[in-house]
Amino acid sequence: MKHAAPRRAPLYQQVKILLLEALESGEWLQNDVLPSEFELAARFEVSQGTVRKALDELVTERVLYRRQGKGTFVAAYLDEWDRAGFVLSGFNRTQEVEKVQPELLTCMRANASEEVSEALGVRRGAPVVFVKRLLRLNGRVMAMDDVVLPGDLFDGLDSRKIRQNGGALYELYHRVFGVRVVRTREQLRAEPAASDEARLLGVDKGSPLLCVTRVAYAAEDKPVEWRRSWINTEQHAYSST
Amino acid sequence: MKHAAPRRAPLYQQVKILLLEALESGEWLQNDVLPSEFELAARFEVSQGTVRKALDELVTERVLYRRQGKGTFVAAYLDEWDRAGFVLSGFNRTQEVEKVQPELLTCMRANASEEVSEALGVRRGAPVVFVKRLLRLNGRVMAMDDVVLPGDLFDGLDSRKIRQNGGALYELYHRVFGVRVVRTREQLRAEPAASDEARLLGVDKGSPLLCVTRVAYAAEDKPVEWRRSWINTEQHAYSST
DNA sequence: TAGTGGTCTAGACCACCGC
DNA sequence: CGGTGGTCTAGACCACTAC
Incomplete structure (x- = not known):
């Protein structure tokens, strides 16, 4: 990499990409x-300081x-909850992070709604x-x-793949589809439970739920997932870290 | 700083502190x-690279x-809403950040409750x-x-000082009391409005409110503020950035 | 003791800004 | 053009880990 073609990105960025x-x-x-x-440094033909800057970012x-x-290790x-910078944690005392167990209800093809198409940057009705x-x-x-998810x-995403992976979606995106979630944005609201949500969550209709709308981004701010969660916060809080 | 006494912190950390x-x-x-x-670098008697690392962190x-x-400029x-990494933003469309206008209701001496004393790391009943x-x-x-706030x-904090500052609390902490908020942690819940909150916010009793419990930290993870907010999210969402 | 990351230096060149 | 931040190098020493 010593005297490569006209340099566009800094060396340490190139090293970072090669490492990824x-x-x-x-x-x-x-x-x-x-x-x-x-x-x-020897492998990429740069100095140790340049490798170090690439490692710093990773x-x-x-x-x-x-x-x-x-040494330096692979994390x-x-x-998905950690990656967002959020965990579900006990509201009183117990600060330990508890494990979330997801159960798949539906996995199907559909077309992007207005709200989703804007968030994901695809045309309305896109698969x-x-x-x-x-x-x-x-x-x-x-x-x-x-x-x-953008189609x-x-x-090839289907119920089987999700179940095989034990429900850890972001890891699945990464391992199977090569999509690495880097950043998320969230909007939070308190909403009364609609009848569907009340039934599924086992609460009274109209009782307060925490509604979290999240967009997940891969590198270069490319949106790769839209998500809306309804959370019963009677026993637990949704906490930033 | 060339050959100072037995070094405890790295040079760039010392430079960072001197800059602060x-x-x-x-x-x-x-x-x-x-x-x-x-x-x-000349002023602190270190190399440019060391100054740069201190500036990087700031x-x-x-x-x-x-x-x-x-050049390098003072931000x-x-x-307080920005510093937390959160802003109140229009839920649909308008992504522009709107200005929050605070109105002071009460400012008084009190004693730390159990919950607050734990969060702030003071004894129960502390001023x-x-x-x-x-x-x-x-x-x-x-x-x-x-x-x-820990007493x-x-x-000397009182209503007058808060009003003078136009209500921007974190700036007041910094400018008047030398307390610089660096990091915050939040826990979020959806809660039915109690009668007091309903009255103040002009909503029906029992309607869903977003309840945010925040602890703000200064350098070295020293807790300096406990705060609980109740937010009406009918028109706006509480959004992470 | 040998190998690793962590810090620090001195000097070089580049890209961008404003005059 | 000179001054700024941005990148890159080569080499040095320190602190920690493992054997």
């Missing part, structure tokens, strides 16, 4: 240690983590995949959500 | 340009901003300052909040 490609190709798996900064994006004296791909789920915490139903990016 | 002190002392004001990286913390070819201190406000958006009441950090 190597990661996606499976060269290093979860919790594997990467070659040392000097070895990577660490802040939580793709890698470092341990002084040991576990975070599940999308529609997913409906129920989310349990310690066996108790406590949220439901509708997920809408072109998620071509 | 200079900022708090008013050496440079909002949108002022700082000396160049080389001038700062830029990511939004204390400074840079313009290539021009405007963000108001605190209690503030109650009404928040308007375009003249319409749309939220209320209770703010609790030792905010000794």
